[in-house]
Amino acid sequence: MVRSIHPRTIQEVKEKADIVDVISEHIVLKKKGKEFVGICPFHDDTKPSMTVSPSKQFYYCFSCGAGGNSIKFLMEFTRANFSDVVLSLAKKNNINIESLDGPQDDAYKRELSRKEELYKILRISKNWFKSQLNNSLGKEAMNYLKSQRNLSSNIINEFELGFAPNSWNDLFNYLLKVEKLPINSILSSGLVISKDNSDKNYDKDGLIARSGKIDKLILNQALENFTGNSNYKKSLDVKDFDIFFAKGLSLENGAATISNFTATLIANGMKYAHKIDQPFMCKWLVCGGGRKNKYLLESIKDNFKNISIEPIDQYEVDGDFVESQAFGYLAIRSFLKLPISFPDTTGCKEPTNGGVIVKNF
Numbered sequence: 001m002v003r004s005i006h007p008r009t010i011q012e013v014k015e016k017a018d019i020v021d022v023i024s025e026h027i028v029l030k031k032k033g034k035e036f037v038g039i040c041p042f043h044d045d046t047k048p049s050m051t052v053s054p055s056k057q058f059y060y061c062f063s064c065g066a067g068g069n070s071i072k073f074l075m076e077f078t079r080a081n082f083s084d085v086v087l088s089l090a091k092k093n094n095i096n097i098e099s100l101d102g103p104q105d106d107a108y109k110r111e112l113s114r115k116e117e118l119y120k121i122l123r124i125s126k127n128w129f130k131s132q133l134n135n136s137l138g139k140e141a142m143n144y145l146k147s148q149r150n151l152s153s154n155i156i157n158e159f160e161l162g163f164a165p166n167s168w169n170d171l172f173n174y175l176l177k178v179e180k181l182p183i184n185s186i187l188s189s190g191l192v193i194s195k196d197n198s199d200k201n202y203d204k205d206g207l208i209a210r211s212g213k214i215d216k217l218i219l220n221q222a223l224e225n226f227t228g229n230s231n232y233k234k235s236l237d238v239k240d241f242d243i244f245f246a247k248g249l250s251l252e253n254g255a256a257t258i259s260n261f262t263a264t265l266i267a268n269g270m271k272y273a274h275k276i277d278q279p280f281m282c283k284w285l286v287c288g289g290g291r292k293n294k295y296l297l298e299s300i301k302d303n304f305k306n307i308s309i310e311p312i313d314q315y316e317v318d319g320d321f322v323e324s325q326a327f328g329y330l331a332i333r334s335f336l337k338l339p340i341s342f343p344d345t346t347g348c349k350e351p352t353n354g355g356v357i358v359k360n361f
């Protein structure tokens with residue numbers, strides 16, 4: 001078995017394995033102009049939502065957001081890993097398979113082993129969280145899961161539930177001292193952050209945004225791109241919530257423009273839910289992470305005359321708890337392959353499915 005495939009082979013596969021040939025082996029494609037369309041296999045599709053572009057060698061589903069090249073399609077469709085897909089495509093297209101042996105490929109090998117190490121850290125951490133649920137610290141959480149949520153031991157094991165103790169550095173200490181993992185690898189896994197960096201990328205209370213200036217031109221263009229003539233094609237929870245448009249701006253102006261982009265989309269969603277332009281005197285309680293950003297809340301309010309918008313925590317309800325319940329609800333719907341968006345309230349034209357939940361990471 002070839003363990004590491006040479007980048008040259010991967011490149012040749014990308015060039016020679018035509019996306020239309022690859023996908024039409026599994027689903028029926030119909031020609032439509034320069035492109036092809038078909039029923040998307042990654043969500044409960046009724047009419048063809050998937051477009052396949054021969055010129056871009058790319059597929060994209062307008063309903064669930066699935067997309068990528070021919071390798072990605074096969075990985076998701078056949079649930080095979082990257083190397084297996086590349087190897088099978090190489091054989092099919094008579095491509096010479098080269099493996100990584102020469103010294104010039106050391107950098108590539110290092111990159112592979114770095115990824116393997118990150119996977120290992122995530123796996124070890126997952127097991128650590130699971131073990132915390134079973135020891136004395138997790139006793140209360142375990143009782144809660146069993147008696148109040150009626151989850152059996154089988155379900156707890158199958159979904160690999162864990163418990164995060166109320167501590168800043170337990171996991172870090174375990175990874176460093178017990179598992180003896182290098183500190184740089186632990187940091188680059190993203191599971192812990194160093195104290196020096198902990199506040200750098202976080203706009204606390206919108207202070208950075210407040211000190212910047214909104215770039216109206218970029219903001220309006222971004223809104224137009226996202227909403228497509230102000231009609232929502234999708235709900236806000238799909239993956240193409242892209243803030244790339246702010247890339248050329250300074251940190252402050254970028255934060256101001258992105259915050260207002262977010263605020264305007266949320267405000268439009270609220271207006272849609274009310275079916276009128278100005279909700280009459282009413283109170284909105286918010287539970288998401290954005291509730292901690294006063295600038296964002298004020299920017300949403302700027303879109304209305306008579307509403308008040310407050311963090312739900314003011315009513316002695318834990319916003320983080322409510323949000324996690326809401327996400328848990330969506331995750332379960334997604335797992336059961338039920339739509340996770342609701343056309344009547346979100347304004348997206350069709351129900352969309354969530355991504356695939358990857359089990360046994």
Ligand SMILES: [Zn+2]
Nearest residue numbers: 040043061064
């Ligand atoms: Zn789809």
